Amino acid sequence: xMMPSRRDVLMGxxxxxxxxxxxxxxxxxxxxxxxxxxxxxxxxxxxxxxxTYAPSGGIVLPRDxxxxxxxxxxQVLSRxxxxxxxxxxxxxxxxxxxxxDLLQLHRPEVCYSAVGYEISETxxxxxxxxPGVTMPARELVARSEERTESITYWTRIGDDLPTSGSEQRxxxxxxxxxxxxxxGILVRMSSPVAAxxxxxxxxxxxxxxxxxxxxxxxxxxxxxxxLAARIA
Numbered sequence: 408x409m410m411p412s413r414r415d416v417l418m419g420x421x422x423x424x425x426x427x428x429x430x431x432x433x434x435x436x437x438x439x440x441x442x443x444x445x446x447x448x449x450x451x452x453x454x455x456x457x458x459t460y461a462p463s464g465g466i467v468l469p470r471d472x473x474x475x476x477x478x479x480x481x482q483v484l485s486r487x488x489x490x491x492x493x494x495x496x497x498x499x500x501x502x503x504x505x506x507x508d509l510l511q512l513h514r515p516e517v518c519y520s521a522v523g524y525e526i527s528e529t530x531x532x533x534x535x536x537x538p539g540v541t542m543p544a545r546e547l548v549a550r551s552e553e554r555t556e557s558i559t560y561w562t563r564i565g566d567d568l569p570t571s572g573s574e575q576r577x578x579x580x581x582x583x584x585x586x587x588x589x590x591g592i593l594v595r596m597s598s599p600v601a602a603x604x605x606x607x608x609x610x611x612x613x614x615x616x617x618x619x620x621x622x623x624x625x626x627x628x629x630x631x632x633x634l635a636a637r638i639a
């Protein structure tokens with residue numbers, strides 16, 4: 408009987424390790440923070456602090472390529488809010504039940520670039536939601552020949568709140584390693600003006616109004632369970 412060579416043993420061991428890693432990375436569960444039967448249209452108030460929803464148009468939505476938007480997002484809410492004392496704010500919330508390598512949230516940098524905007528002044532921001540409680544978000548500016556938009560947004564994947572594409576990929580990888588695939592949501596607010604500290608402050612105020620305006624049962628769907636618990 409021929410004994411296996413050292414090379415065969417090493418290759419066999421590598422295959423076993425690879426198979427074990429693949430098995431560990433195979434999702435065996437799902438995590439959904441959107442309560443069953445709850446719809447964005449119903450859970451997001453039409454009155455947010457000093458802002459009130461009014462029908463309007465001209466909202467930049469995720470680009471739809473061969474029905475991709477419908478596959479990525481089970482729900483999309485788009486509204487414009489107006490106030491007598493604040494800037495108008497465009498709100499877009501996109502929710503997807505599954506965040507995988509094929510189906511994942513499209514960050515605004517991608518969506519705006521796809522419709523001809525130039526992205527600049529992109530940076531991480533921490534939005535104060537309550538005393539001692541902040542939420543990681545991202546600020547950027549999108550410009551076209553006709554329009555400038557100051558944008559603040561955040562994303563949630565499971566209980567993670569990634570602020571960049573690389574953080575988003577790492578969050579999904581970590582969740583897959585833990586054996587589950589999570590849902591995800593993108594919350595984007597913007598005003599059609601150049602970015603100034605006052606504009607950023609108003610968008611942060613609007614973000615706080617969204618989070619505080621949700622019921623306790625719906626809040627984790629927008630910010631994850633750990634942050635929702637700290638706010639409560």
